[in-house]
Amino acid sequence: MTKLVPLVIAAAIILLSCRNEGKSRTGGTGVDSSAIPQGRLFIERIQGATRVEVREPWQNSGGRELVWYLVGRDSTLPPGIDEEQVIRVPVRRMVCMSTTHAAMMRALEADSLIVGISGSSLVYDSILLERIRSGGIKDVGYEGNLNRELVISLEPDLVMAYGVADPSSGSNARLAEAGVKVFYNADYLEQHPLTRCAWLRLFGLLTGKERMADSIVSAVSESYHTLASMAAGAEGDKPGVLLGAPWEDVWYVSPGNTYIGRLIEDAGGHYIFSDMTGSNSVPVSVESVFRKASDAEIWINPGTADMLSDIAASDHRMASLSLFRGGRIWNNRGRIRPEGGNDYWESGVVRPDLLLKDFISIIHPELLPDHDPYYYIRLE
Amino acid sequence: MNSSRTRIAAAMTGLVLLMILLFMADLFLGSTRMNFSDVLRSLFGHGDPGDEIIVMQFRLPKAITAVLAGAAMSVSGLLMQTLFRNPLAGPDVLGVSSGAGLGVALTLLTLTPLFTLPSGSLFSGWGLILAAWAGAGAVMIVIMTVSARMRDIMTVLIVGLLLASAISAVVSLLQYFSNEAMLRTYVIWTMGNLGNISYPQIRALALATAAGLVIAFMMVKPLNAMLMGETFSRTVGVRMQRTRIVLLASASILAGSVTAFCGPLAFIGIAVPHIARLVFGTTDHRTLMPGVALCGAATLLASDIISGLPGGGHIIPVNTVTSLIGIPVVLWIILGKTGLGRRF
Numbered sequence: 001m002t003k004l005v006p007l008v009i010a011a012a013i014i015l016l017s018c019r020n021e022g023k024s025r026t027g028g029t030g031v032d033s034s035a036i037p038q039g040r041l042f043i044e045r046i047q048g049a050t051r052v053e054v055r056e057p058w059q060n061s062g063g064r065e066l067v068w069y070l071v072g073r074d075s076t077l078p079p080g081i082d083e084e085q086v087i088r089v090p091v092r093r094m095v096c097m098s099t100t101h102a103a104m105m106r107a108l109e110a111d112s113l114i115v116g117i118s119g120s121s122l123v124y125d126s127i128l129l130e131r132i133r134s135g136g137i138k139d140v141g142y143e144g145n146l147n148r149e150l151v152i153s154l155e156p157d158l159v160m161a162y163g164v165a166d167p168s169s170g171s172n173a174r175l176a177e178a179g180v181k182v183f184y185n186a187d188y189l190e191q192h193p194l195t196r197c198a199w200l201r202l203f204g205l206l207t208g209k210e211r212m213a214d215s216i217v218s219a220v221s222e223s224y225h226t227l228a229s230m231a232a233g234a235e236g237d238k239p240g241v242l243l244g245a246p247w248e249d250v251w252y253v254s255p256g257n258t259y260i261g262r263l264i265e266d267a268g269g270h271y272i273f274s275d276m277t278g279s280n281s282v283p284v285s286v287e288s289v290f291r292k293a294s295d296a297e298i299w300i301n302p303g304t305a306d307m308l309s310d311i312a313a314s315d316h317r318m319a320s321l322s323l324f325r326g327g328r329i330w331n332n333r334g335r336i337r338p339e340g341g342n343d344y345w346e347s348g349v350v351r352p353d354l355l356l357k358d359f360i361s362i363i364h365p366e367l368l369p370d371h372d373p374y375y376y377i378r379l380e
Numbered sequence: 381m382n383s384s385r386t387r388i389a390a391a392m393t394g395l396v397l398l399m400i401l402l403f404m405a406d407l408f409l410g411s412t413r414m415n416f417s418d419v420l421r422s423l424f425g426h427g428d429p430g431d432e433i434i435v436m437q438f439r440l441p442k443a444i445t446a447v448l449a450g451a452a453m454s455v456s457g458l459l460m461q462t463l464f465r466n467p468l469a470g471p472d473v474l475g476v477s478s479g480a481g482l483g484v485a486l487t488l489l490t491l492t493p494l495f496t497l498p499s500g501s502l503f504s505g506w507g508l509i510l511a512a513w514a515g516a517g518a519v520m521i522v523i524m525t526v527s528a529r530m531r532d533i534m535t536v537l538i539v540g541l542l543l544a545s546a547i548s549a550v551v552s553l554l555q556y557f558s559n560e561a562m563l564r565t566y567v568i569w570t571m572g573n574l575g576n577i578s579y580p581q582i583r584a585l586a587l588a589t590a591a592g593l594v595i596a597f598m599m600v601k602p603l604n605a606m607l608m609g610e611t612f613s614r615t616v617g618v619r620m621q622r623t624r625i626v627l628l629a630s631a632s633i634l635a636g637s638v639t640a641f642c643g644p645l646a647f648i649g650i651a652v653p654h655i656a657r658l659v660f661g662t663t664d665h666r667t668l669m670p671g672v673a674l675c676g677a678a679t680l681l682a683s684d685i686i687s688g689l690p691g692g693g694h695i696i697p698v699n700t701v702t703s704l705i706g707i708p709v710v711l712w713i714i715l716g717k718t719g720l721g722r723r724f
Contacts, residue, residue: 122559
């Protein structure tokens with residue numbers, strides 16, 4: 001039981017400290033880097049290779065940085081670089097430890113390179129599901145329950161993993177000891193939706209589809225900024241937005257400086273906990289969230305609820321919220337599979353502009369009268 | 381004799397006052413700041429609507445639940461300690477709490493995939509409560525069946541412990557194969573919760589607690605006889621087999637119901653009977669029974685106040701507070717001059 005507590009905390013943790021001050025080193029590509037805040041991923045061209053650096057690859061990693069060199073499959077190694085730090089590109093066989101990684105591969109139409117995935121039941125994309133069904137993509141289990149023999153037998157060029165804590169003792173570390181290259185992706189820790197989307201460029205470099213990745217990132221960024229400036233022009237007060245759901249007596253409040261807080265503000269809303277900053281979500285008593293929520297008009301992501309009655313059943317006190325009667329409660333469950341896949345966590349990562357559009361139509365419906373939310377459903 | 385009677389009367393009065401005081405404090409000291417007068421006005425229905433909801437929907441049910449659960453768990457612990465003549469026995473030794481946990485785990489972790497994603501009341505509110513109740517009830521029936529066939533009470537204790545271990549193994553297995561969201565719901569359930577309980581649920585909990593307590597109070601005489609050992613009990617006419625089953629039923633109803641509504645509340649059932657023995661200086665169940673109930677209610681109220689970290693807006697699980705209060709008390713007793721064992 002106690003073993004689960006860190007897992008719970010890790011699951012409750014959302015997004016780490018800001019690194020916006022970092023100077024972009026992404027020159028020479030088609031992406032307007034000024035439009036996308038710098039995150040944890042740094043890409044630099046050097047002689048004969050592309051240097052990829054991930055700073056703060058997991059929560060509280062204490063200034064750690066992981067460096068990889070992407071070198072062409074048949075090229076000779078540039079001097080001073082160790083083969084251990086090299087990923088030969090384009091990658092031919094990849095294992096994705098997160099569905100978001102698979103979603104990025106899908107966006108680049110490189111999904112045929114995926115040979116293994118973690119948590120196949122959480123996949124939404126129909127093409128990926130078909131590949132899983134036909135055996136082209138194997139389910140490798142998940143961290144703590146990883147089928148290491150299967151991973152090794154799949155002979156992947158790369159395992160795209162993510163760290164929730166120092167992975168030196170975990171299954172992924174055992175894989176790395178067995179000679180498998182394990183890349184710790186930190187996209188889920190990024191605080192700006194566009195910064196998260198820009199991790200697509202890494203997948204572009206890995207799969208030899210750099211141009212395609214850059215053009216997607218540019219288009220998404222442009223569309224995001226256009227939508228955000230439209231929302232900035234909305235008239236009247238910014239409607240207050242409540243986010244998340246209580247777990248018995250506790251409400252894990254996501255701080256304001258996070259991915260979703262950003263989406264709310266960019267959509268012209270006011271996140272009621274925007275003044276709270278920090279790297280981790282904070283356990284707040286339901287009583288104080290309730291009090292603060294009296295100013296809110298809109299409720300987003302109320303847990304796993306599909307109907308208003310689900311909310312009332314899991315916590316009857318929530319039915320006394322004034323916004324409960326207002327009916328502006330939306331959940332990110334517009335595109336889900338009965339098995340558990342949710343497209344919000346999948347293609348949503350690559351399409352923050354579409355997410356923002358949903359948020360604007362929820363918060364300022366007058367601005368987008370014809371938009372039918374894509375990822376969101378209204379609870380009735 | 382007289383002095384001990386005065387002591388008991390004084391302690392009982394003190395505890396009643398303390399409990400009332402803590403009950404009021406629990407209403408006034410929430411995790412958000414509220415004036416004394418606003419709380420009072422809200423209690424009598426003349427407050428600001430926002431304040432009224434906070435007091436009537438959040439704080440009052442929580443305080444009532446703390447009283448009920450505190451009393452029930454502690455009395456259940458007292459019954460177990462006397463029945464097994466073991467100072468370390470508690471409501472969870474029979475596996476009743478584990479049984480409740482199994483009911484919840486089965487509902488959350490296995491039924492969920494069958495019914496797609498959690499939706500509807502099966503996975504919340506009454507659904508979980510009924511599942512926990514069913515789990516606790518199933519374990520209770522097993523234990524009572526064993527108890528009816530075995531003469532030796534230690535065999536029952538061992539069967540209970542084995543059952544609890546087996547159940548936790550099954551729960552671990554279920555956890556191993558379940559997804560993150562369900563795991564989180566389950567883990568948070570295990571941390572204990574006094575707040576998310578509606579008035580109809582409180583009524584059900586009150587009814588179950590009352591039933592368990594009435595049975596327990598009726599067993600005061602045989603309990604006192606049991607302190608002298610089984611042989612003595614038999615000679616004074618206590619029908620051991622029947623008494624045991626009634627005591628097990630009472631303890632299970634109390635612990636099972638509380639666990640169903642509030643999750644497994646740790647430690648209070650083991651620690652509070654010792655606190656009460658210390659306060660009253662007696663092992664007489666005529667005094668201990670009400671004394672333990674009062675001490676239990678007061679302890680859980682105090683834990684709840686602390687867990688709300690008054691005014692700070694944050695919260696820590698009530699279970700952690702109960703353990704942190706309970707452990708030093710038990711240590712103090714064990715290390716004190718009169719060792720734990722001598723009080724039996």
